[in-house]
Amino acid sequence: MSEASAPARKPAKGKYELDERLKAYQGVWVFVEHEQGEVHPVSWELLGEGRKLADTLGVELCGVVLGAPGLRTRRFCDEAFFHGADACYLVEDPVLANYRNEPFTKGLTELVNTYQPEILLLGATTQGRDLAGSVATTLQTGLTADCTELRIDPDNRSLAASRPTFGGSLLCTILTLNYRPQMATVRPRVMAMPDRDAARSGRIIEHALHLLETDIVTKVLDYIPDARQDKPQLPFADVIVAGGRGMKKPENFQLIRDLAAVLGGEVGASRPVVQAGWVELDRQVGQSGKTVRPKLYIAAGISGAVQHRVGMEGSDVIIAINTDPNAPIFDFATYGIVGNAMTILPALTEVFRQELALAKIAV
Amino acid sequence: MHIVVCIKQVPDSAQIRVHPVTNTIMRQGVPAIVNPYDLFSLEEALRLKDRFGGRVTVLTMGPPQAEAALRKCVSFGADEAILVTDRAFAGADTLATSYALAAAIRKIGENEAVDLVFCGKQTIDGDTAQVGPGIAKRLELQLLTYVSQVDDLDLAQRAIRVQRRAEGGVQVLQTTLPCLITMLEGTNEMRFASMDNMFRAARAEVRVWNREQAGIEDVARIGLKGSPTVVSKVFAPKAKEQKAEMIETESDQPRDIALTVVGKLFTQHAKLRGGLAKKLA
Ligand SMILES: Cc1cc2nc3c(=O)[nH]c(=O)nc-3n(C[C@H](O)[C@H](O)[C@H](O)COP(=O)(O)OP(=O)(O)OC[C@H]3O[C@@H](n4cnc5c(N)ncnc54)[C@H](O)[C@@H]3O)c2cc1C
Ligand SMILES: Cc1cc2nc3c(=O)[nH]c(=O)nc-3n(C[C@H](O)[C@H](O)[C@H](O)COP(=O)(O)OP(=O)(O)OC[C@H]3O[C@@H](n4cnc5c(N)ncnc54)[C@H](O)[C@@H]3O)c2cc1C
Numbered sequence: 001m002s003e004a005s006a007p008a009r010k011p012a013k014g015k016y017e018l019d020e021r022l023k024a025y026q027g028v029w030v031f032v033e034h035e036q037g038e039v040h041p042v043s044w045e046l047l048g049e050g051r052k053l054a055d056t057l058g059v060e061l062c063g064v065v066l067g068a069p070g071l072r073t074r075r076f077c078d079e080a081f082f083h084g085a086d087a088c089y090l091v092e093d094p095v096l097a098n099y100r101n102e103p104f105t106k107g108l109t110e111l112v113n114t115y116q117p118e119i120l121l122l123g124a125t126t127q128g129r130d131l132a133g134s135v136a137t138t139l140q141t142g143l144t145a146d147c148t149e150l151r152i153d154p155d156n157r158s159l160a161a162s163r164p165t166f167g168g169s170l171l172c173t174i175l176t177l178n179y180r181p182q183m184a185t186v187r188p189r190v191m192a193m194p195d196r197d198a199a200r201s202g203r204i205i206e207h208a209l210h211l212l213e214t215d216i217v218t219k220v221l222d223y224i225p226d227a228r229q230d231k232p233q234l235p236f237a238d239v240i241v242a243g244g245r246g247m248k249k250p251e252n253f254q255l256i257r258d259l260a261a262v263l264g265g266e267v268g269a270s271r272p273v274v275q276a277g278w279v280e281l282d283r284q285v286g287q288s289g290k291t292v293r294p295k296l297y298i299a300a301g302i303s304g305a306v307q308h309r310v311g312m313e314g315s316d317v318i319i320a321i322n323t324d325p326n327a328p329i330f331d332f333a334t335y336g337i338v339g340n341a342m343t344i345l346p347a348l349t350e351v352f353r354q355e356l357a358l359a360k361i362a363v
Numbered sequence: 364m365h366i367v368v369c370i371k372q373v374p375d376s377a378q379i380r381v382h383p384v385t386n387t388i389m390r391q392g393v394p395a396i397v398n399p400y401d402l403f404s405l406e407e408a409l410r411l412k413d414r415f416g417g418r419v420t421v422l423t424m425g426p427p428q429a430e431a432a433l434r435k436c437v438s439f440g441a442d443e444a445i446l447v448t449d450r451a452f453a454g455a456d457t458l459a460t461s462y463a464l465a466a467a468i469r470k471i472g473e474n475e476a477v478d479l480v481f482c483g484k485q486t487i488d489g490d491t492a493q494v495g496p497g498i499a500k501r502l503e504l505q506l507l508t509y510v511s512q513v514d515d516l517d518l519a520q521r522a523i524r525v526q527r528r529a530e531g532g533v534q535v536l537q538t539t540l541p542c543l544i545t546m547l548e549g550t551n552e553m554r555f556a557s558m559d560n561m562f563r564a565a566r567a568e569v570r571v572w573n574r575e576q577a578g579i580e581d582v583a584r585i586g587l588k589g590s591p592t593v594v595s596k597v598f599a600p601k602a603k604e605q606k607a608e609m610i611e612t613e614s615d616q617p618r619d620i621a622l623t624v625v626g627k628l629f630t631q632h633a634k635l636r637g638g639l640a641k642k643l644a
Pocket of ligand 1: 286287
């Protein structure tokens with residue numbers, strides 16, 4: 001209940017025999033989420049991860065596309081094949097023109113009940129979370145939120161979904177044993193983007209949804225797109241320079257901004273710094289902030305708590321600056337510098353400026 | 364108009380300390396608070412009550428101590444508070460939690476029909492954002508998640524118009540009551556508790572319901588039994604095969620350190636140098 005720990009129920013060890021009725025559920029599905037004619041990249045990331053799960057299980061990987069006819073839905077199926085799907089379930093219906101909870105819940109639930117997948121993955125986005133919670137409740141099955149790792153448990157062929165536990169530096173693995181499908185959401189950028197192979201193709205399985213617009217209560221009156229440059233785009237930045245509580249005071253964040261500017265990167269931060277109001281909410285990296293995968297992540301005065309780590313450990317190269325040689329961030333950084341961020345950062349800014357000036361001439 | 368706001372008591376994460384050796388969280392002495400996300404929903408409910416009249420009932424499922432969180436909500440202006448508590452609820456995952464809360468809301472509705480249910484966007488402990496959609500589905504309420512603004516409410520027509528955050532923009536949605544709303548954080552600011560309400564909260568009678576009183580007959584659908592998800596293990600994140608390469612220099616001069624690390628970076632990750640230069644060129 002409101003005990004601050006995950007429910008402490010352990011499944012019996014060893015082999016696990018699934019109910020006969022549930023053995024009919026086969027295959028790994030990924031919900032292909034789109035908005036305003038664009039597929040959310042998290043869907044491709046999930047196909048990449050889903051491919052591994054399907055291969056381990058020896059089953060098919062399928063995309064699920066719901067949308068209005070003519071809405072580029074077939075293009076989305078092709079893209080799903082390019083990103084690893086063997087087949088795509090396609091529901092085309094005018095009521096699916098914009099995302100709305102009711103028709104999408106009906107459509108996805110009906111597909112699951114008809115074709116019975118064993119695993120269903122969705123992005124942990126405003127659309128995916130809205131839909132996943134409704135679908136899992138309708139299907140009366142388990143749903144694991146915001147997973148950072150998905151594996152197949154060799155003992156029982158079930159999905160072992162891991163996510164950070166509350167407050168501690170630990171992760172927990174959650175299983176959905178006697179229910180199917182096993183559902184999980186994963187946040188954008190947590191999984192790597194798979195290579196796109198335009199030579200791949202697959203089957204499209206069309207399914208008709210018999211819904212009338214007059215039966216759907218909620219109407220979309222308007223859609224107001226965000227102005228592009230309004231928000232920092234941390235999840236897709238190539239370089240991020242992030243500061244934590246070790247930066248001591250808000251004025252010192254200028255050192256972070258200076259280095260980010262020289263590298264053409266974005267400024268990131270740990271949660272305490274965001275909560276103290278030193279930088280905007282959109283710049284928080286971690287479990288309750290953004291997940292990022294830059295080519296270079298520089299962390300200054302950040303200890304490397306697991307909630308921060310899960311948001312940035314997919315970075316190609318991590319440089320950590322910390323006064324404490326035992327800071328946990330050195331356990332997973334690429335390069336570690338034991339030292340005072342207030343003197344190291346300006347030196348780095350200067351050296352990068354010079355180095356890049358030289359490199360630019362060479363370009 | 365009758366509004367039910369679901370709130371959860373959670374440990375104050377700002378006060379949580381992690382045991383340096385065992386890596387487990389040290390719970391002793393950590394104060395419990397109302398889940399911060401729930402306050403945006405409570406404030407929105409109170410604003411609707413201010414404009415349109417009616418009553419706000421706050422509801423929580425939790426241990427007996429959760430009563431304190433309900434009193435806090437009464438001090439902000441909630442009219443009534445209900446605590447659903449029973450050992451049988453222990454170990455509930457989100458499916459079992461939404462089952463119990465939906466039953467309690469149905470029960471509340473027997474006295475006075477419920478027009479609107481509010482939930483927080485998510486909690487800071489379980490952090491799943493799944494309970495709101497679950498309750499809506501069970502009660503067949505229209506679901507409006509990530510609402511940044513309630514534009515309009517027409518009680519005569521039973522119509523509501525809201526702005527909902529989507530990934531690349533904002534949806535303007537129109538639906539009918541009853542519905543369930545989860546508010547986005549930062550969309551309003553919780554009012555101060557008035558002196559009157561603080562006194563009222565201190566004296567308020569929190570109604571305490573056990574399983575039967577909450578109208579739950581099927582024990583197989585609550586608590587551990589009613590939870591499809593099972594925690595199989597808790598573990599520390601994998602140590603990387605390789606720890607960080609520590610930068611050692613003869614002098615402790617920042618410039619030497621910077622030259623060394625940038626040198627290593629650009630030789631061991633040569634592509635990065637070219638990529639950066641191209642981007643900046
Ligand atoms: C539910 C939940 C969700 C959370 N979500 C997030 C999240 O999304 N993102 C997140 O970041 N955190 C999150 N946290 C918080 C997380 O547990 C840590 O508390 C937080 O990441 C610590 O931030 P920090 O590293 O900046 O501060 P600290 O842990 O205080 O570390 C400061 C570091 O700075 C070093 N330092 C001090 N002085 C200097 C100096 N002069 N130069 C260099 N180094 C110096 C210190 O040695 C120390 O290692 C969450 C916590 C919970 C409970
Ligand atoms: C570390 C950890 C991981 C977990 N992972 C999962 C998981 O992946 N899947 C799963 O099904 N369960 C999971 N659980 C169990 C889950 O946290 C509990 O079921 C919990 O009772 C409700 O979920 P939540 O805290 O995530 O709420 P959320 O769904 O995030 O809460 C949304 C809103 O619902 C309302 N609400 C939630 N709980 C209550 C309540 N008790 N009383 C009144 N209103 C409430 C509040 O308005 C809240 O803001 C996990 C628990 C922990 C501690």
